[in-house]
Amino acid sequence: MILFDPFFWEVFISGLLAGVMYALVALGFVLIFKASGIFNFAQGVLALFAALTLVGFQTGQVPFAHLLEAVFGLHVTHWGDGMPTVLALLLSLFVMIGLAWLIVKIVLRPLVNQEGIILFMATIGLAFVLEGVGDLMWGANVKRLDVGLPEGPSDFLLDHTGMFIEKLEISAAVVAMILVASLMLFSQYTKMGRALRAVADDHQAALSVGISLETIWWVVWSISGLVALVAGVMWGAKSGVQFSLSLIALKALPVLMLGGFTSIPGAIIGGLMIGVGEKMFEFYIGPMIGGATENWFAYMLALLFLLFRPQGLFGEKIIERV
Amino acid sequence: MIYREAGDFKTTYKADQETFPIRLDKVGFWLSVLIVVFVIPLFLNDYWEKAVFLPFFIYAIAAIGLNILTGYCGQVSLGTGGFMAVGAYSSYKLMTSFPNLDMFVVIICSGIVTAFVGILFGIPSLRIKGFYLAVATLASQFFLVWLFNKWEWTYNYSATGQITAPERDFLGVVVTGAYSAPWATYLFCFGFLFIFGWMARNLVRGHIGRSWMAIRDMDIAAEIIGVNPLKAKLSAFAISSFYIGVAGALYFSVWLGAAEPTEAFSIDKSFDVLFMIIIGGLGSMTGSIIGAAFIVLLPVVFKTVLVGLLGWPTDIAEFTQIILIGSLIIFFLIKEPHGIAALWRTLKQKLRLWPFPY
Numbered sequence: 001m002i003l004f005d006p007f008f009w010e011v012f013i014s015g016l017l018a019g020v021m022y023a024l025v026a027l028g029f030v031l032i033f034k035a036s037g038i039f040n041f042a043q044g045v046l047a048l049f050a051a052l053t054l055v056g057f058q059t060g061q062v063p064f065a066h067l068l069e070a071v072f073g074l075h076v077t078h079w080g081d082g083m084p085t086v087l088a089l090l091l092s093l094f095v096m097i098g099l100a101w102l103i104v105k106i107v108l109r110p111l112v113n114q115e116g117i118i119l120f121m122a123t124i125g126l127a128f129v130l131e132g133v134g135d136l137m138w139g140a141n142v143k144r145l146d147v148g149l150p151e152g153p154s155d156f157l158l159d160h161t162g163m164f165i166e167k168l169e170i171s172a173a174v175v176a177m178i179l180v181a182s183l184m185l186f187s188q189y190t191k192m193g194r195a196l197r198a199v200a201d202d203h204q205a206a207l208s209v210g211i212s213l214e215t216i217w218w219v220v221w222s223i224s225g226l227v228a229l230v231a232g233v234m235w236g237a238k239s240g241v242q243f244s245l246s247l248i249a250l251k252a253l254p255v256l257m258l259g260g261f262t263s264i265p266g267a268i269i270g271g272l273m274i275g276v277g278e279k280m281f282e283f284y285i286g287p288m289i290g291g292a293t294e295n296w297f298a299y300m301l302a303l304l305f306l307l308f309r310p311q312g313l314f315g316e317k318i319i320e321r322v
Numbered sequence: 323m324i325y326r327e328a329g330d331f332k333t334t335y336k337a338d339q340e341t342f343p344i345r346l347d348k349v350g351f352w353l354s355v356l357i358v359v360f361v362i363p364l365f366l367n368d369y370w371e372k373a374v375f376l377p378f379f380i381y382a383i384a385a386i387g388l389n390i391l392t393g394y395c396g397q398v399s400l401g402t403g404g405f406m407a408v409g410a411y412s413s414y415k416l417m418t419s420f421p422n423l424d425m426f427v428v429i430i431c432s433g434i435v436t437a438f439v440g441i442l443f444g445i446p447s448l449r450i451k452g453f454y455l456a457v458a459t460l461a462s463q464f465f466l467v468w469l470f471n472k473w474e475w476t477y478n479y480s481a482t483g484q485i486t487a488p489e490r491d492f493l494g495v496v497v498t499g500a501y502s503a504p505w506a507t508y509l510f511c512f513g514f515l516f517i518f519g520w521m522a523r524n525l526v527r528g529h530i531g532r533s534w535m536a537i538r539d540m541d542i543a544a545e546i547i548g549v550n551p552l553k554a555k556l557s558a559f560a561i562s563s564f565y566i567g568v569a570g571a572l573y574f575s576v577w578l579g580a581a582e583p584t585e586a587f588s589i590d591k592s593f594d595v596l597f598m599i600i601i602g603g604l605g606s607m608t609g610s611i612i613g614a615a616f617i618v619l620l621p622v623v624f625k626t627v628l629v630g631l632l633g634w635p636t637d638i639a640e641f642t643q644i645i646l647i648g649s650l651i652i653f654f655l656i657k658e659p660h661g662i663a664a665l666w667r668t669l670k671q672k673l674r675l676w677p678f679p680y
Binding site: 039106107110111114115116117118120121122124125126127128129130131132133135136140250253254256257261289292293295296299300302303306307310312320321 | 398446449450451452453454456457458460461464465467468471472542589593596597600637638641642643644645646647648649650651652655656659
């Protein structure tokens, strides 16, 4: 029986946990898409940028050290021993909020009322800029990120069930759940949350009752900056902070397709489905066809799924008029 | 004074449909073609061939292909890298299986193979639209690159997984392999660009191109007035993939000479080509070519200036280059969402009226 096979459960649970991580990135997309109709391709790079900034603050790196050396011949690398993790996290959050403000002012404000595809392209441009700035500020080498999360396999599960599950993944899942719950509470029960939902519903109507679009966008981009920071911390702690971190955005896209671009529960359930599906496929079918199927399985799954349900699992029904 | 018609005196549809209605444009175009064909090859060296002209021509073909799909038919695709890989690998298989086949035939056949793959991956476009489709085309990108990594038959079971172009000729002139002369590869690629640019220009102003544009502007309305969306969308996918396949085949066999799927056909290629058509102008032939020139030449210029003249370390120059390209994309989108081609049109309009404001 497959259900009594500990390997099955190990694969299943590690799939679920990976799915939570995907959902975390997808969440950042959904928040921005709902509030501004922008498909934010830069979400992955935002996560990379946030993680780089965090490591930079933590270890006390001097930003643009390499550039300063090349241009002015000034050789500085560190300004001290760094700072405690909590302070670094807070500072990085401030950086992300400032970045959100800059993005809204410089990129989005002049592009109001453009077609969605133009805004999408603009975020691709943004991704390039952020990637370059991040590398230029903090250097492109792989960095270790340690925020004090537990590591290694969970002994409890290993002893009792024989399953090999990373502690880090469990804590990531817990953090993600807390984040999702608090975002839901925020959007349901606060004034700002209500304004966000109003904007998501109808821009013009929201404007006409006196909600400032620009402020809302700033808030939304700051929140997805926060989500990016959390995602960056989790993925960075798992596999080091490096360029490939920004590719997790590509992992989140099929999740979005599956769950629908406008649904927060969709992002979570889509993430879990993709996480489990891709681990299962890789484990049971992967060896037959050469392995490394994780790169495309999620996309194929989402593609086939969309053929039958074009708006995704929880997306709004697409109604078209001429 | 020179750049001006005296008025709009067109009396035939033929005159109205002309690509270059102003004589100065027409003369200028043919003059530059003559210079490109007869003058530049005389002074061409290896560096200019490999770093500037070949990538420019090849990317221009790919950009025209993607522009047919995205700019004219409105289907955003992020699978260009994957389709280029199909073109490259089919040209490799053809070159190694039929050593006597002329290079021209090889390239065209690779394009046809890619067209079929394109139709296959275009089928979802009948149900999925917009961003969903853009993301769905990523499936082709990742799946195809994975396929060429894992399916040994495609790279003839070579131990490294790399494909290397053997020496083949076009009408007796060697155009691939290490011993090809710069002028030969240069003219070979330019020939493709010229023929396919001309074909595309005529396709998009004909019946099929109009049905693409109808689908792009509003698919439901187009369907109601009798445009068959199945035919229009799939033909756009087929023709666009054909172009991209041809570009991919040239990219591997003539320009690079050797390729390995993960690096050479990564998703960056898809984005590069997409940037070309956005910066150049969606739905414009001139735009595709200007965009290709822009994206290909920009890194060369930056590298020459930052590394060569200012003596910056290469990594900093590279980051600066990424930042600059990103900012330029944003800048162009803000200033002129319709690309350089639209700027060029405005400029032409101004020139026609000069020295009067209107």
